[in-house]
Amino acid sequence: MSEIRFDCRGVRVDPYAASPTLLFRLGVTEPEGEAVHAIALRCQIRIEPQRRRYGPGETELLADLFGHPSRWGDTVKPLQFANISIMVPRFTGATEVDLPVPCSYDLEVAAGKYFASLDEGDVPLLLLxxxxxxxxxxxxxxxxxxxxxxxxxxxxxxxxxxxxxxRYFPASGWLRLHRDTLRALQRFKSDRTLATWDEVVEVLLKEARG
Structure with a gap:
């Protein structure tokens, strides 16, 4: 039997997942056309940020992750995105399977920061x-x-x-804050009689600019 081959044939959103999930469509091929009972497959997914160009706005936001652009030759390295395990069912010759990848919108995580900084184009990924x-x-x-x-x-x-x-956070996002910071923000919100957390942040930003 020849070596099994893999390729990725597209990425789409899982519309029925309980939390943000991407579906990677994998092609699996046995070149000699022989029967395969099953594959216990593990896949490590890495972001390869050095494989694309960035616009001025993206560069500014990515400075928090990679530092000043003058240092990108040393600081722009692959980022770990996910480790996923699935069972590929029986097939002969070739088949396709979905690889579900749960995703986070945590801007404290490097991958989340990276995705949130991009305006257009593709995210270059390597599947191992x-x-x-x-x-x-x-x-x-x-x-x-x-x-x-x-x-x-x-x-x-x-x-x-x-x-x-x-789909999961329409027109919004979230930040993780320390409990003491949240308490201080709650007191600020109450003292100023502000109705929403958006108003709290807007007032703080206006005062900071002033």
């Missing part, structure tokens, strides 16, 4: 595969590892990411 292949062999079956060099590259369109975030 490992796992175990169970295949037919005579009257029994064989068990062999997915070679470590199996990988695939794909682009996650920024509009797809935004579609997913808008």
């Amino acid at each position: 595969f490992s796992g175990t292949v169970f295949a037919k062999a005579g009257e029994g079956f064989t068990v062999r590892p997915v070679p470590w060099h199996c990988e695939a590259r794909c682009g996650l369109p920024v509009p797809v990411w935004r579609e997913m975030i808008d």
Whole structure:
């Protein structure tokens, strides 16, 4: 049996997930057309930020992640995005499966910061595969590892990411704050008789500019 091959054939939003989730459509091929009982597949997904260009607005926002652009040659490195495990069911020759990837909108996490800083284009991703292949062999079956060099590259369109975030956080986002900071903001909100947290932040920004 030849080595199993993998490729990514697109990314879309899972419309039925309980939390933000992307579906990566994986193509799995056994080049000799033999039957595969199953694959216990692991996939590590990395963002490769050095593989795309950035506009002025994106560069400004990414400074929080990578520093001043003059240092990007040293600071722009791959970012870990996700580690996912799935079972690929029985197939002969080739098949396609969905790889569900849960996502976070936490702007304290490097991947979240990166996605939120982009205006357009694609997010360059590298998918690294490992796992175990169970295949037919005579009257029994064989068990062999997915070679470590199996990988695939794909682009996650920024509009797809935004579609997913808008589905769960329409026209909004969230920040994680320390409990003491939240208490101080609550007192500020009460003292100023402000109705919403948006008003609290707007007042604080106006006073900071002044």
